[in-house]
Structure formats: C-alpha cells, structure tokens
Amino acid sequence: MMLYLALALALQPPASEPPRWTGEGYTLAWSDEFTSKSLDTKKWVFRTDSKHWSTQKPENVRVADGFLRLELKKEDAGDKHYTGAGVISKKTFTYGYYEARFKTPPGAGWHSSFWLMTHDGSGGTSPKATNQELDIIENDSISPLGYGVNTHKWNPEPHQSFGGKHVKTPDLSADFHTFGCEFTPATVKYYFDGALVQTVDATKFAHSPQHIWLTSIASQLGRTTAVDDTKLPAAVLFDYVRYYEKKR
Incomplete structure (x- = not known):
C-alpha cells in the first residue's frame, strides 16, 4: 500500500503546475513557461510607453526562478x-484558448493586465491597428478582491464595448490564480481558475489577428488617488502563458 501511495504521489503534477487546458479538440500550440535565465526575445518585445503615472521600462522585465517578473x-x-513594465508577443494569434497564471502586486496604484490586441509596433497601446481588444483580466491593485473583464470593438469605428463585468475573487496579490479566454468566431468566454465567468457574442464585431500582452502600469484607474509607496519596489509574477489551438 505504501509503495502504491508513493507511486501515485510521484505521478501527480507539482502544486505549482495546474492542469493543462483540456477543452475538446484543443492542443497546446505556443507557450512560455519562463524557465530560462532571461526573457526570450524571440517571443517577446517590450512595452515602452509613458501612460497614466508610469513609464514602462525594458529594464523592469526579468525572468528568474521560473517566473516572469514585471x-x-x-x-x-x-x-x-514611477516605472512599470510589460511584454508583447511577437507572434499573432486569432481563435483559440489563452491562459496565464500570475499574482498581482500588493498596495494601491498598479493596473495589471493580461489581454489581447493587435500591437502597432510602437511599444504603446494605440488601438488603430486592431479590430478587437479582449481584456482577460484588468486588476487595479487598490482592489485585490476582484478584477474586470471586457471586450472592445475598436475598428471599424465607432468604439463599442461588450460584456464588461467585475469578477469577485480571493486576494489576487496573496497567491497565484489562472485566467483564461476562449475566442471563437461565435463567442468570447472568460475563465477564472477554470470557472466560466463571462460570455460575449463575438459576432457583434470584426476580428483581427492579435498579440498577447502582459503588463502593469501605475494608474489612477479604480478610483486610485495615489500609489502606495510603502509597498515598493514590487512585482507582478507570471508563472506561464499558453495558447491552445483547435485541431483541424
């Protein structure tokens, strides 16, 4: 019995490795597990804009101990x-399932996001090159017990948003959580720790290829009046980001 138990435990994935997405017909097509000693610049470019209260610096992006640190x-x-950080995938994606596991920073003042939108190459967030923006998670660290999901149509104009929702959660700065999005021609579905939290009709807007964004900036969003300097320096920690494609 003891030998059987030991073998069973040995075959289980480590606690830090959540189950892989097993949506029907999907296979893992692209990922970064952040296990190297530095950022894989074959996969990523840096966010470099100045927006709201911070300038985003490449020097603030670091890979260490199995995590991407912003x-x-x-x-x-x-x-x-203030300075923040962000990375943007070089590769574009369209339909599929997107997932990241990460922990937000403590203390008020930071807007941390995992989202999808076509990047125009500027290092900033101009929507001129994109049809849609899919906000899988936007957390304002002044409120660690929840986050927002939203779907934007940018082009053709005028701008519209669909299905904006606040999702209540445990303290996102206290532990890692998994955030996902399934994008199909018909729907956008948002997930928190494997549970469906929002569904949007994707037939209401045009679709374009999109980049993956992992970012954190200092911001007044969420009715933030100031950054909590007592919690700095801080970091957003990403365990992984993965993209799954439908089998054909």
Missing part, C-alpha cells in the same frame, strides 16, 4: 515618477 518602482523616467 518590476514596479518609484523612480523618475520620462515625465513620470
């Missing part, structure tokens, strides 16, 4: 007094 600091850069 480091958040109080320091002057550009015309801002």
